[in-house]
Amino acid sequence: MADRMNESAGPGLLGLAMAAESGARPRLPLDDYVVRVPGEDAVELLHGVRDPRHGVRLGALWGRLAEALASREGDVIADLGRIGGSDTPNDLLRAADTVVMVLKPTLRQLDAARSRIDALRGLRGARGTIGLCLISDGPYRAAEVEQVLGAPVLAELPYSPADASVFSDGVQPRRTFKTSLLLRSLRCLGRRLRATASTASIDGGDVAGAFPAGVSVAGGGER
Template sequence: MALIALAADKGSPGVTTAAVALSAVWPRRVLLAETDPAGGDLVYRSQAAHGGPLNPNAGMLSIAATARRGLAPDQLWDHSQTLSGGLDVLVGIGSSEQAAGLVGQWPLLGRAFASLAESPQAPADVIADCGRISGETPALDLFAHASLVLLVARTQPESIARVRDRALALSTRLHSSSRGGAQLATPLIGVLLVADPGDSAKVANQVNSMLIGAQSVARVMGTLAHDPSGAEQLAGRKRGRLDKSLLIRSARQIARDVYQQYGAAWTFPVQGAAPGQMAGNMPGQMPGQVPGQMPGQMPGPAQGPIPGARR
């Protein structure tokens, strides 16, 4: 399975920006899912592939209306839309009031997201933007099905302290094991720091040392550049070479590091593939291209333009 859930403990560290940036450079085909119970933002900030606005009624809202009869992983594509850059998304609900329609369905969604990587028709990893988590937010029910939970945080001391405490609370809830064993259990719990590029390596080492000293299960998985200009380009509000931005360059490094370290455990054989041949790595196939997909057909984010990029 390959469900990667991004969330924040408090404030607005940039979870949606991080989720979109990672999805845009992910090395396999990916489906970005807005699963924030408070409501999604992409329908307001992004443009659909056809040039018009995204449909707010197609996505998590339409899933809520149909999933009570069950939800097969491949059915997720029936509710997805494509951004102008080629990224497939499930847009979020419009407000926290609409979250009532998903009550009891979060574990079902988690299983479908996690199983999409095994689909023989259209396999993909899922990156879920879960927004802020606290208390008994229903998005926590997704985490039990995730391979990796990334807690997005700024580098202020109070933010790191909250992430440390949140990681311990999540481990107690999800792993039900000792601290030492929890470090090897799934979902893995990691920290994604949003930091100034010049200080990122130093800050990451300092935060890791602090987490280890506190016997936290979390470890820093990477640092995403604090790049307001790149974030504006990603949202389509500013022109520029988005692929050259510090934001996308740092996201590409994070995606590469995470996938190289853990991707082997998230990759499944394709039906009819030769022994040792894995989904997403067919001979002559570009990263992110679906098996059987012709070059240039429905481009995934790895070979299509980055969402929001303007030439």
């Protein structure tokens, strides 16, 4: 992403946490730390931390960040990585209209996902939707995964390392990348998430901190 932007991505989440610690401004200065993504209309990025040792500075930020995101117009997508550890941003998970766990339909990842989904239900109560996104690299079908985990599969993405590396490692895309099955599946996932989150926002009523038409994406296993 830094290569695509052709400039520094700024201090990101860590800088925002340091600004919040100073207490100089009553409102979280979110607009000072998000950066516009070149070539995209109205898409902004707040990047996370590279050094895991910095994670301890983020704990006090999540509640204020959830409120700040809820006050912004448009959709919010937060990639929270693996959940369940002491650094899990519970305030963001509570506030999101939809939480989506990304996993492969394998025995190992289904087993790891089960306890995490139970924890999410305990954290969120009846708030919004907890859904699944499957990476199609495993022996189980979507219906079987839904039955085991008790959560709906919102989308299935193809197992396509070559195309996925364009996003993860900045690899030069092949000529057919824009029409690839991965991108078509991602667009389908986007439409499903928007519809699900919009419904959750309406049903959620006066729940405090809800992201308007927002989506929080949490990874449940290896991706």
